[in-house]
Amino acid sequence: MSASRTERLLNLLIALLNTKYGLRRSELRHNVYHDTTSSEAAFGRMFERDKGELRHFGFDVETVTDKGWGSDDPATTRYRIGKESNRLPDVSLTPAECTVLILAAQLWERAALGSAARDAVRKLQAAGGLQDAELPAGVQPRIRPAGQAFEDLVSAIHAQHPVSFSYLAGSTGQEQTRTVEPWGLGSRFGQWYLVGHDRARSDKRFFRLSRFTSAVTVLDQETFSPPSSFNVREQLAALPELPVRHAIIDVAHGALLGLRKRAEPYTGDDGRGDEDGGTPGAAAYGGDGTTAGTTAAAAAPTRAGFDRLSVPYRDAETLAEELASYGAKAVVVAPSGLHAAVRRRLAAAAAFAAAPVPPVEFPSAGPAKRPRKRTSEDQLKRMLQLVPFLVHNQGLHISEVAARFGITRKELEDDLRILICSGLPEGYPDDLLDIRWDDDHVYIFEDLDLKRPVRFSVDEACALLTGLEALNGLPGLAEGGTLESVTLKLMAAAGEEGLKAAALSGPEVAPEDSGTLETARQAITAGAQLRLSYLSPQRDAVTERDIDPQRLYSLDSTWYLEAYCHSAQGLRNFRLDRIQSLQPNGHPVSSTAAPAEGFPVKLFTPNDDDAVVVVELTRQGAGLADDYYAERTAALPDGHILAEIRFGSAGWLPMFVAQHGGAVRILQPPGLAAATRDWLDAALARYEDHPARQLD
Incomplete structure (x- = not known):
């Protein structure tokens, strides 16, 4: 959609909104399109495309047909847009409901529905239904998409x-x-x-x-x-939960404390049975389908330097992803399906790491972002949100308006210049949108009936309603049915689009251990320092630390505590499920560090001694560029992506590559790339030495 087409669609929308009886196609062609050269058929195709675009933005174009009185008075077809049917109904929310709604919208910040959630919130703000709310202290849940x-x-x-x-x-x-x-x-x-x-x-x-x-x-x-x-x-x-199974795994002496914590020594006669079968219907949604005899397989002698453990699990693919990241420190003995799943990941990662390396070139003009679809359509959608926003927020500084919409001042001024050139067809100067920002404060004096936001799109309804559903059970939310009441109000406002939101369902973000979360929340509110006992998977050790807790955030139901660590002398992020103990140490927090501004919290805090790594991502792994806050990206001809990412420690990157099984590889620095290939080869060799066929 070119800039001229954006302006044309805006003028078409204004014309159809501001006519009571409708406009004939000939009137639209002459007064809005100023079309004098194309054929009637060509104009008809363009007009139908434009009606489809307006429908995409939430405006249904009505067709009104007047029957003629005879051959001398043929039927006339006119077009208009109803002023009420396309508008977002009034939504009145209490402060507690606003709090819940803002939390629900923030869940999607880094997910596919993040922009839709922001658009929906802007519409509610423009309609005056959403007021500033105080969020629960230090709690910022998020959904992490796949x-x-x-x-x-x-x-x-x-x-x-x-x-x-x-x-x-x-x-x-x-x-x-x-x-x-x-x-x-x-x-x-x-x-x-x-x-x-x-x-x-x-x-x-x-x-x-x-x-x-x-x-x-x-x-x-x-x-x-x-x-x-x-x-x-x-x-x-209706899906049955997979049964608890037990994997037999050889683990290097003294290694993998996290895995050992949930395992037990394998004795060979634990009475759990010989089959690793599924439950009825499990294959329909991904049961591992293996029936290898674990007892018979585990009869092989334990490898020198390893301990044989029995590890409970439900899902083979989830455990395989974890075990692949351990490399040569863990080898699956049984069942064969799990053995094959780990080997497949390692083999895919090793093959990708050994493939020819593409030229590493990034655009010279600053950080490159992955290309976004429908950017001109985004501009028109933004302008349709901008007018009602300005009506309800008169006199805001232009920089603040740009920040609210996540764009630069230049982009905002480009939007405003298109808007002030738009208005009623063949109208007078008073029939144009009148927006002024001469003193850097933006005022709107004529809105041409665009002062009310358009109804929610399917994406917007999905983002809010699915987010609200995911908050069920989250500690710290207002009591008294707030979650239910705000959901009912949004369902009523969304109408049919809200019903379509049933096609999406997110995970509930409530933590498994609410006690640890509550201890951290109380300390954040009170400004109290905490004593932390933490299992660090990178160090493979349990460490004791004094921390200044800053805030809590989640990815699905996995929760993290961001805190200033006095041992590391910097901000760190601790997973709640790896905290062995957490209690106040009697000291107040220091003023050494404060959490980064804005939402969301990053899983990684940059430092001067970070490892700067260039990785190649397949289409499957493209989302990792966003997940790890790539500083630069560049598209490759085969659809892959180059990404330059900062990592606090390079030591765990081979684990990272193995875990994603062929979706990512290290390109630079060359020494790290070579070390990763050697690490993968050593891990794969463990599995090649003990192929699955010998386990059965």
Whole structure:
């Protein structure tokens, strides 16, 4: 959408909003399009495309037909946009409801629905329904989506396009290409699942996103109709939880304290049975499908320098991801399906690491971002939010307005210049939008009936309603049914778009250990220092530290405590599930450090001695550039991405590469890349020496 088309669509919208009886196509062609050269057919196609664009932004163009009185008086077709049917209804929220709603919107900050959540909040602010609220002290929950596949699937679900992807079948362990009509996407048992119609099998299927072995291809030339009243949470609730199984793993002496904490020595006669089978229906959503005899397999002698442990688990793929990151320090003895899953990750990572290296070149003009889709459409959508925002926030400084919309001053001024050139067709100067910012304070004097925000889009309704659902059970929320009441108000305001939000269901963000979280919250509020006993996986040791707690935040149900660590003399992030003990030490916090401004908290705090690493990401791993706050990115011809990322320690990067199994590799510095390849080769050699066929 070019700038001229943006202005034309804006003028078309204003014309259709400000006509009571409607405008004929000939009037629109002459007064709005100023079209005198194209054919009637060409103009008709352009007009239909523009109506589709307005519909995309939430404005339905009504067609009004007047029947003629005879052959001398033919029927007349006119077009208009109803002023009420397209507008967001008034939403009145209490301060407590505003608090909950802002938390729900912030959940998606780094996810695919982050921009939609921000747009929805702006609409509520523009309508006067959302007031400033005080958030719970130091608590900032977030949802972490399942990489690029999540974004592609959300887009396909809302546009009702089929998708295609390679998938590791749970029942057979074979990789297959699936073509699916995506009905919904949700989280269950700590995993994201796609629910949809598998065309090859002509039936509903559940697909776990962690089993996707390729990027998602959206078949945007095709469409489908999902089942009526589809609710993904209800569908996922019917899935049985996988049973607890036990893996037999050889672990290097004295290593992997975190794994040892939940394991026990393997005795060979623990009575757990010989089968690693699934439960009825498990294969439909990714049970590992193995039936290897664990007792018989574990009869092989324990490796020298290793201890044989029995590790409980439910999901083979989740455990395989963890075990791959341990490299040669852990080797799966049984079951064979888990052995194969770890080996597959290591082999994919090693193959990618050994592939020819592309030229490492970044754009010279500052940090490069991954290309965004529909940027001109984003501009028009932003301008439609800007007018009602200015109506309700007269006199704000232009820099503050730009900051509210996350754009530069120049981008904002470009928007304003288009707006002040837009208005009623063939109108007088008073029929144009009148916005002034001569003294750097922005005022709007004529809004041409754009003062009320348009109704929620599907993405916006999904972002808020799914976020509210995820907050259920979060400690510190206002009591008295606040979560339920704000959900009902938003459902009423969203209308049909709110019903479509049932296609998405996020994880609940409440922590497993609410006691540790509450101790940290109380210390943050009181300004009290804490004594921390912490299991550090990088050091593979338990350390004692005194910390100044700053704030709490989460990725799904995994919670982190950001604090100033007096031992490290800097800000650090501690996972709550790795905290062995936490208690006040009787001292107040120092003034040495304060948390970084803004939301969200970063998992990584930059320092002068950081390792600056260049990685290559596949389409599957593209989301890691955002997750790890890449400073520079560049697109490669094959669709991969170069990313320059700061890491506090380079020692764990081989683990990082192995964990993502072929989605990322280290390119620079060369020494680190070579060390990572050697680490992967050594880990893979452990599995090559003990292939799965010997385990059965």
